[in-house]
Amino acid sequence: xxxxxxxxxxxxxxxxxxxxxxxxxxxxxxxxxxxxxxxxxxxxxxxxxxxxxxxxxxxxxxxxxxxxxxxxxxxxxxxxxxxxxxxxxxxxxxxxxxxxxxxxxxxxxxxxxxxxxxxxxxxxxxxxxxxxxxxxxxxxxxxxxxxxxxxxxxxxxxxxxxxxxxxxxxxxxxxxxxxxxxxxxxxxxxxxxxxxxxxxxxxxxxxxxxxxxxxxxxxxxxxxxxxxxxxxxxxxxxxxxxxxxxxxxxxxxxxxxxxxxxx
Amino acid sequence: xxxxxxxxxxxxxxxxxxxxxxxxxxxxxxxxxxxxxxxxxxxxxxxxxxxxxxxxxxxxxxxxxxxxxxxxxxxxxxxxxxxxxxxxxxxxxxxxxxxxxxxxxxxxxxxxxxxxxxxxxxxxxxxxxxxxxxxxxxxxxxxxxxxxxxxxxxxxxxxxxxxxxxxxxxxxxxxxxxxxxxxxxxxxxxxxxxxxxxxxxxxxxxxxxxxxxxxxxxxxxxxxxxxxxxxxxxxxxxxxxxxxxxxxxxxxxxxxxxxxxxxxxxxxxxxxxxxxxxxxxxxxxxxxxxxxxxxxxxxxxxxxxxxxxxxxxxxxxxxxxxxxxxxxxxxxxxxxxxxxxxxxxxxxxxxxxxxxxxxxxxxxxxx
Numbered sequence: 001x002x003x004x005x006x007x008x009x010x011x012x013x014x015x016x017x018x019x020x021x022x023x024x025x026x027x028x029x030x031x032x033x034x035x036x037x038x039x040x041x042x043x044x045x046x047x048x049x050x051x052x053x054x055x056x057x058x059x060x061x062x063x064x065x066x067x068x069x070x071x072x073x074x075x076x077x078x079x080x081x082x083x084x085x086x087x088x089x090x091x092x093x094x095x096x097x098x099x100x101x102x103x104x105x106x107x108x109x110x111x112x113x114x115x116x117x118x119x120x121x122x123x124x125x126x127x128x129x130x131x132x133x134x135x136x137x138x139x140x141x142x143x144x145x146x147x148x149x150x151x152x153x154x155x156x157x158x159x160x161x162x163x164x165x166x167x168x169x170x171x172x173x174x175x176x177x178x179x180x181x182x183x184x185x186x187x188x189x190x191x192x193x194x195x196x197x198x199x200x201x202x203x204x205x206x207x208x209x210x211x212x213x214x215x216x217x218x219x220x221x222x223x224x225x226x227x228x229x230x231x232x233x234x235x236x237x238x239x240x241x242x243x244x245x246x247x248x249x250x251x252x253x254x255x256x257x258x259x260x261x262x263x
Numbered sequence: 264x265x266x267x268x269x270x271x272x273x274x275x276x277x278x279x280x281x282x283x284x285x286x287x288x289x290x291x292x293x294x295x296x297x298x299x300x301x302x303x304x305x306x307x308x309x310x311x312x313x314x315x316x317x318x319x320x321x322x323x324x325x326x327x328x329x330x331x332x333x334x335x336x337x338x339x340x341x342x343x344x345x346x347x348x349x350x351x352x353x354x355x356x357x358x359x360x361x362x363x364x365x366x367x368x369x370x371x372x373x374x375x376x377x378x379x380x381x382x383x384x385x386x387x388x389x390x391x392x393x394x395x396x397x398x399x400x401x402x403x404x405x406x407x408x409x410x411x412x413x414x415x416x417x418x419x420x421x422x423x424x425x426x427x428x429x430x431x432x433x434x435x436x437x438x439x440x441x442x443x444x445x446x447x448x449x450x451x452x453x454x455x456x457x458x459x460x461x462x463x464x465x466x467x468x469x470x471x472x473x474x475x476x477x478x479x480x481x482x483x484x485x486x487x488x489x490x491x492x493x494x495x496x497x498x499x500x501x502x503x504x505x506x507x508x509x510x511x512x513x514x515x516x517x518x519x520x521x522x523x524x525x526x527x528x529x530x531x532x533x534x535x536x537x538x539x540x541x542x543x544x545x546x547x548x549x550x551x552x553x554x555x556x557x558x559x560x561x562x563x564x565x566x567x568x569x570x571x572x573x574x575x576x577x578x579x580x581x582x583x584x585x586x587x588x589x590x591x592x593x594x595x596x597x598x599x600x601x602x603x604x605x606x607x608x609x610x611x612x613x614x615x616x617x618x619x620x621x622x623x624x625x626x627x628x629x630x
Contacts, residue, residue: 058504087506098497102413112505117407164505 009036010069011168011200012057017066019049019056025064027052029227032219036167039194039201039214044221044229045248050204051172053221057202058092058170059083071167091161095173097153099145099160105132106141109160116164131159135189151182155189162193168200169193175207187213208251220245266291268298274306275299277328280313283321292324299328304336312343322348326355334359388609392583398515399522399579413516421482422524429477429528430535436473437465437539445543454547458557461540466562470533471570472618475577478525479610483585486517487606490589491599499590509590518582525578526571533570565630573621580617581610 012034018025027049034040042050055061057070068075071089073082099108109128113119119127132138135155137148145153154174161169171190175183187210194201194214205211211218212234220229220237222244230237230245238249247254267278277295281287299307309328311317317325325341325348332339333356341349402409441457448454490513493499502509541554588606592598 060500060503084506087504090504092501092504094497094501096496098501100493100498100501102416112507115505115507160501 010034011036011071012040012202013067013069015067015069017056017068018064019052019061019068020064021052021061023064027221027226029225030066030219030221031228032231034168034200034202034217036200037194037198038216039190039203041211041215041218041234042202042204042221043206043211043215043218043248045206048221048223049226050206050221054170054172054202054204058090059086088164089167090170091164091166091168092170093154093157093161093172093174095176097145097150097157099153099156101145104142104144105137105148105156108145108156109163111160112164128159128163131162132156134162134193135159149182150177151179151186154178154186158189158193162197162199166199168202171201171203171205173205174203175205175210180209183207183210184213186210190214208249211249220248222248266295266298270302274308275302276308276310278310278313280315282316283314283324284316284318285320288318288320288324292327295324296327296331299331299339300335302332302335302337305338307332307337307339309339309341310343311341314343317344317348322352323355325352329353330356388584388587388613391587392580394510395514395518395583395586396579398511399519402511402515402519408511409519410512410516414520417482417517417520418524420485421478421521422528425477425481425524425528426531428481429474429532432477433465433470433473433532433536434539436469437461437536438542439539440464440469441540442543445547455557457540457544458549458554459561461537462558462561463566465536465540466533466570467566467573468570468618470536471529471574471577472614473536474525474529474532474574475581475614476611478521478528478578479581479585479607479614482517482521483581483588483606483610484603486582486585487588487592487602488599490586491592491602494590494592495594495599513590514583514586517586518579521578521582522575526574529570529574569625569630573618576617576621577614580613584610584613 010033012032014030014032017030018028019030020026030053032040042053044050052061056063056068056075059075063076066076070086073085073089075082075086078085099105100111103111106125106128109131110124113124113127129138129141132141135158137152137156137159140148140152140156145156148156158169158171161171174186174190178186190201190203191214193199201214203210203214215234217231217233218237219231220241221227222229230241232241234249237245241249244254267276267280269276269278275298277298279291279295283291307328309325311325314321325344329339329341329352341352344352441461444460445454445457448456448460490499493513499509499513502512537555537558541549541551544554585606588602588609592602
């Protein structure tokens, strides 16, 4: 588990946050803060609202109520200006990588830099290659995304997410679709990148081995009302969290089926 | 072998014996389940101690008996099952499904809702095309903002690649029109006016229209499929969170590409249509030179520019509709297909309606 990089500066703050679709809240009562340099996991069972919360945090979904402050800007009250600022402060790796199929891996990483127009062509290539080297993909820089394995596509997507030097990197289900070895390798990469760059990583996952490997702290979502069940380090929550959270972290299924009449 | 069923003091005992395989279950089902149902809120005992074998469907029969009794509010005891079998049968009782909700719909309200939805859709499409046109103007003023590689790729696909099929279709249509028209004109001794009519019909109307229909089928659908797939694979979301405007990034190069290539393609299509119209005239010993001269005399620059202008307008509308359909792609396996179909149908309907509007507009302006 990563224990070194986190500082006391808060980069994400959710207070009485409700998120949902079309103004209708599907997840309520969210309260947590994330410190700079922390690896923070949003966990919980399938359908608990993890992805909805992440969509709100990466500005794809307007929060319904409460406070959601990312990199100093409140997405509930800040309007378009806050949204634009937050987008400049974050990088996102989507579940399937979401690399642009018509561009090579290098061009994918270089894309946002090209559009911003801050660097020369040589500088952009150099930066993109360095980022790809950090995720062990520099040898594949001229390949098209379709020529890469699922794990490599996700690593390339991490490099792209870090291209604009974001304060916070969001990873959506990084282990989904990966074999156990690739998944473990990905976890190690996340820990290495977080330690070496000091960036904040917010990871949405329900993979328990990943959670225990990478998370400094985590928030667990769930319950019948879809809300925040607990927050803390995975080990603390496993030892002394609420029963539902302990059951989730200990991989104990809850038998929800009604039983027939007594025999 | 029928089950042994005995009822006494409010308790129905169903004793099963032998092998409970697929054939036996089929024979027993109605009888046994019916008896369980008849027990109502009473007590039922299923005695399986003499069953020699219980297959998968046998367990389903036992589960059905249990479900029937439990859901009716009765009590049930099952004897002679292994612990695993008893657990599975008990679990299979499940939840009572909710009563299906009756659809609250009425023909008149359905028609009204559909009409309002269509109007909203139309307003949204017009707004989108307007925004695309503004982005287009911005891109022309700021060429560095353009994705040139995308622009050139789409120009190749929508222009050069479309040329053979567009010219072929236009040529065939020109041939058919001239061929069908000549006998009618012959009755009035006006067959020599065929080139004049061909000039008007092809250059002002059919050349741009055929080009636009091909454009809707090839490029409009391709835009919807490409962008729709990008939406499904979250590439559009990735652009958004990278701070790049998906409309400007994806829509502008595509709409600009077809806005450049379609008028040019329309010129070629018109020429092919006019040439097609000459073929029936060969039988009348009309030389190509004389035919083309007659066509040339029948139209002026305004007619030609009218056709080119129409092609430009059609291109912007079809490109805009195709891109918008892609960006509106929903989730699910059929979503991209639905977007593609919508792009083609809406594109063709739009250009035909728009053609009528433009004809009226040109007439009102005296052009």
